[in-house]
Amino acid sequence: MAEPEGSGHRLPTHQVFVWFRDELEAGFRTRHKVADYAARLGYSTRTLNRLARENTGLSAKQLIDERVVLEAKRLPARGPDPVARIAGQLGFDDPSNFSKYFQHRTGTTPAAFRGRFRPSAESSR
Numbered sequence: 619m620a621e622p623e624g625s626g627h628r629l630p631t632h633q634v635f636v637w638f639r640d641e642l643e644a645g646f647r648t649r650h651k652v653a654d655y656a657a658r659l660g661y662s663t664r665t666l667n668r669l670a671r672e673n674t675g676l677s678a679k680q681l682i683d684e685r686v687v688l689e690a691k692r693l694p695a696r697g698p699d700p701v702a703r704i705a706g707q708l709g710f711d712d713p714s715n716f717s718k719y720f721q722h723r724t725g726t727t728p729a730a731f732r733g734r735f736r737p738s739a740e741s742s743r
Contacts, residue, residue, distance in 0.1 A: 634661060635669040638678065646685040648709045652678040657692045690716075694732035701728045 641655050649655060655678065656663045663678070670678040688710060693704045705716030720728050 632673070634659070634665070635673045639668055639681075640668065642682060646682065647707065650682055650686060650709060652682065653680075673710065683723060687720065690728065691724070691731065694728050694743055695735045716718065735737050 636657055640719055642657055645655070645658075649658075652663045656666050659666070666678040670676060670681055674681060677682070688706065690708055693699060693707065694701075699707075701717060702713040703737055705713040708716065710716035710719070718729055720726075720731070724731060726734075
């Protein structure tokens with residue numbers, strides 16, 4: 619089967635995006651800035667943003683935030699860890715900064731989000 623015309627030109631661009639995506643998956647807990655990923659990969663933030671938009675329609679920062687928020691939603695839903703511990707697990711120095719970050723991106727606080735998915739002991743009886 620023949621490759622689509624021009625695919626040889628797109629492969630390197632796509633590969634850099636794959637590297638970014640892999641780095642994001644490995645480092646989202648401690649790296650929240652596009653510049654951190656750009657430095658690790660040896661590309662500019664502008665290049666990472668361009669590749670992210672070409673491949674997903676979102677900026678590199680939006681992809682980073684989406685991954686952090688995905689994990690931030692998973693952690694409260696899974697266990698009883700306090701918000702401060704979750705904040706630390708996701709690389710936030712201050713639980714209140716994490717709560718503001720979470721609320722800004724989800725429209726709810728981490729505690730309220732947890733309450734939606736973890737019924738109280740009384741309501742489960």
